Amino acid sequence: MQRTIELTSPQWEFFNNPAKFKAFISGIGAGKTAIGWILAMKEATQQAGSRGLIVAPTYTLIKDVIWWEMDKWVPRQLIKEFSENKKRLKLKNGSEILFRSADNPRHIERLRGLSIAWFWIDECTLLPKLVWDILVGRLRQPGYSYKAWITGTPKGFNWVYELFIKDPIPDSYILYGVPTKSNIFLSREYIQSLEQQYKGQFALQELEGKFVKFEGLVYPGFDIKKHVVDAVPSEFDRVVYGVDWGFRNPACILALGIKNDVAYILQEYYAPKTTDDELIEIAKQMQQKWGVGTFYCDPSEPASIEKFVRAGIDAVKANNEITPGIKAVTSLLESDRLYVHTSCQNTINEFQMYRYDDNDKETPLTPSY
Ligand SMILES: Nc1ncnc2c1ncn2[C@@H]1O[C@H](COP(=O)(O)OP(=O)(O)OP(=O)(O)O)[C@@H](O)[C@H]1O
Numbered sequence: 369m370q371r372t373i374e375l376t377s378p379q380w381e382f383f384n385n386p387a388k389f390k391a392f393i394s395g396i397g398a399g400k401t402a403i404g405w406i407l408a409m410k411e412a413t414q415q416a417g418s419r420g421l422i423v424a425p426t427y428t429l430i431k432d433v434i435w436w437e438m439d440k441w442v443p444r445q446l447i448k449e450f451s452e453n454k455k456r457l458k459l460k461n462g463s464e465i466l467f468r469s470a471d472n473p474r475h476i477e478r479l480r481g482l483s484i485a486w487f488w489i490d491e492c493t494l495l496p497k498l499v500w501d502i503l504v505g506r507l508r509q510p511g512y513s514y515k516a517w518i519t520g521t522p523k524g525f526n527w528v529y530e531l532f533i534k535d536p537i538p539d540s541y542i543l544y545g546v547p548t549k550s551n552i553f554l555s556r557e558y559i560q561s562l563e564q565q566y567k568g569q570f571a572l573q574e575l576e577g578k579f580v581k582f583e584g585l586v587y588p589g590f591d592i593k594k595h596v597v598d599a600v601p602s603e604f605d606r607v608v609y610g611v612d613w614g615f616r617n618p619a620c621i622l623a624l625g626i627k628n629d630v631a632y633i634l635q636e637y638y639a640p641k642t643t644d645d646e647l648i649e650i651a652k653q654m655q656q657k658w659g660v661g662t663f664y665c666d667p668s669e670p671a672s673i674e675k676f677v678r679a680g681i682d683a684v685k686a687n688n689e690i691t692p693g694i695k696a697v698t699s700l701l702e703s704d705r706l707y708v709h710t711s712c713q714n715t716i717n718e719f720q721m722y723r724y725d726d727n728d729k730e731t732p733l734t735p736s737y
């Protein structure tokens with residue numbers, strides 16, 4: 369039985385565009401995950417025996433978004449076997465699709481071992497360029513033609529902008545900026561509620577899928593070219609960590625190395641719905657990598673801090689006062705004493721988007737994801 373799928377008009381154009389590397393950068397709910405899956409099925413069915421890879425920033429996103437939508441886009445009769453454990457979908461025509469998250473450097477490094485014909489990165493703007501660079505080098509399954517596409521919502525001017533808009537290789541790289549309202553499968557009420565929620569520049573980014581430079585930035589001095597670095601010192605005078613427990617926003621741990629009064633943000637862990645035990649595991653892995661140090665924790669969850677301490681981690685309440693923190697960071701940036709490693713994409717996004725409320729110039733808005 370042939371199933372017909374109706375596409376929105378940007379999805380249709382994206383589907384048919386023959387470029388090797390494609391980016392579908394859109395507002396919330398414009399149909400990114402859907403077109404990502406549809407293209408995955410196009411490659412997997414047209415190139416029998418091919419191996420493809422679907423990447424999302426976290427395992428939770430693989431489970432709750434990619435696999436959740438799978439039933440809609442993968443006809444049952446094509447499936448030979450799906451294994452959650454092996455994170456693999458095998459089709460009857462011999463093609464297979466692997467699923468990988470890229471939430472820590474070890475996961476990212478493991479991507480290097482693969483040989484694939486195509487890949488798709490969902491929520492690409494939450495991942496560092498390193499993931500893209502590694503995967504482009506894995507497009508080498510013998511006997512197949514190679515394709516890659518990425519889908520996401522803009523988050524400041526990051527590598528996606530550089531690669532696909534600023535300096536694209538003509539004919540090979542194309543980017544579609546797609547508004548939410550192009551998705552005819554969303555209800556009018558839903559679109560209206562989003563339009564009420566987002567205004568101004570934020571609406572351009574979150575609903576129109578446009579790359580925007582925000583006004584009222586908390587850190588206008590942050591400059592990717594200057595403050596984002598590939599190389600960091602191999603030894604530090606000390607290493608400290610920052611922990612946000614994440615309730616409304618994702619939980620976050622940052623590793624910060626300090627040498628000669630210069631601070632380097634070395635590694636970030638950002639993930640929604642992470643338990644304290646999982647965070648303890650991440651914290652330990654980070655200490656193994658960067659060295660033992662104090663964890664300055666968001667003071668709003670004393671029970672979580674207590675758990676860290678019981679797990680042998682030197683966790684203390686951070687002073688979460690916003691204004692002195694901003695002043696300190698600003699002064700570090702101005703004197704070029706703060707650098708962010710290129711792998712810390714969410715931190716880079718935040719520096720570019722953290723801004724004051726239009727109506728209350730004193731209060732920064734909590735970043736949203
Ligand atoms: N071509 C289509 N046919 C039918 N339904 C579609 C199509 N494209 C998208 N949808 C539906 O529209 C809704 C939003 O699509 P999707 O989840 O792909 O958007 P998204 O841009 O990935 O959203 P988010 O910003 O939340 O990641 C989903 O319920 C999806 O199944």
Ligand SMILES: [Mg+2]
Pocket residue numbers: 400401402433
């Ligand atoms: Mg999606």
